Amino acid sequence: MRQKRAKAYKRLMHAYCVTFGFRQPYQVLLDAAFCESIARSGIDVEKQLETVLQGNCKPMITQCCISELYALGPSGQHVVDMAKNFERRKCNHREAIPGDECLTSVVGTTNPHRYIISTQSEPLRNHLRSNVPAVPVMHVKRGVTVMEPMSEVTKEKKESMETQSLAPPPSSIPAPPPPTASTSTDPTSKSTAPPPKKKPSGPKAPNPLSVKKKKVVAPPPTAGKGKGKESVKRKRDEEVEVTKKKAEEKKDEEDDGEGPLKVNIIGGDGEAGGEAGEGAGGRKKKRRRKRGKTVAGAGAAEEAEGEGSGEDSE
Incomplete structure (x- = not known):
């Protein structure tokens, strides 16, 4: 087939x-x-x-x-x-x-x-x-x-069977309401009911997926929370000041004592750098003086020996 x-x-x-x-x-x-x-x-x-x-x-x-x-x-x-x-x-x-x-x-x-x-x-x-x-x-x-x-x-x-299957059954069709005294049977009479309102035609709202999201503004801090943060900041500032004072006191004690002198190699302009420079310069001068004395003593001894040898030769 x-x-x-x-x-x-x-x-x-x-x-x-x-x-x-x-x-x-x-x-x-x-x-x-x-x-x-x-x-x-x-x-x-x-x-x-x-x-x-x-x-x-x-x-x-x-x-x-x-x-x-x-x-x-x-x-x-x-x-x-x-x-x-x-x-x-x-x-x-x-x-x-x-x-x-x-x-x-x-x-x-x-x-x-x-x-x-x-x-x-x-x-x-x-x-x-x-x-x-x-x-x-x-x-x-x-x-x-x-x-x-x-x-x-x-x-x-x-075709008749298809139309019957598509049509709703008679039991599902609601019966028309009975006529009342308020409704007139005259078709020419105008109804007193207002006409239905039309939907406003205008620009529609934008697509929510294409609109940038608004930034969420954080709420202002409450009174209780603000006080707690300020107290914590104050405590931190006080601790920092105390540590600074202790560091300064230690520096002063080291400068006044006989400990080893710190030399400011970079040549800073601070007070500690100047004091250290003066101490190092005094020590160098003392060493030079000692060296000069030893050199002078050695020269005098040589002159004395030279004079004694001359006398013997005469």
Whole structure:
């Protein structure tokens, strides 16, 4: 089967399933002429029906159609053997009637059991197409099983069912309020109720995601908190002043004592630097004086020796 035809059949069966409640396995009723044509072409019936319907199916046949196959005689024995493998559908006819009338009575006017009819009878197909909605019809044409498109009666039934499903139920529609003395029945009379206010049309607020966030201002400190902070600051200042005073006193004691003198190598302008410079300069002068005295004493001794040697030579 061609892909285009297979898609059309699948779409058609989906519409039957959604709207009319068809379900798998599909119940397929076959008549005697359809069984004879299928047997003549040598096609596997169940496989062919599943290919056309795009799903699992259940071939069925009535007792009246089986009796028509028995009437064929020995030449139709292979068709009878094939039909015996199908499921037997009870038609409740005590005496056998023609196959078209039997299938018409089984389907009824609304097809409550959701049968799919496979027949070669043209009058039966016309009757089902024009009078009974929701009945898929199949037949064999040139050795190929074909399913007919949806009939007009079926389309009308489908549209009416869709409109009913979309419309609200009558119980949910509220009843109109009863007329009162204040409401007048005259349509020309003007109502005293004010007209509804229109919403103001103007510039809308900006996008909150594109607006810069406002800075949060910290609240002013309370009286209790301010006093605590000031007391802590005062304590810190007092401690710093005490440490400064102690450091200054230590410096004064070191300058007045006989400890080692600190020389300001960098040459600072402070008082400590000047005092240290003066102490170092005094020491250097004393050393120079001592050296000068020793040099002078050595020179006098040499002169005395020189004079004594001169006298001896004379």
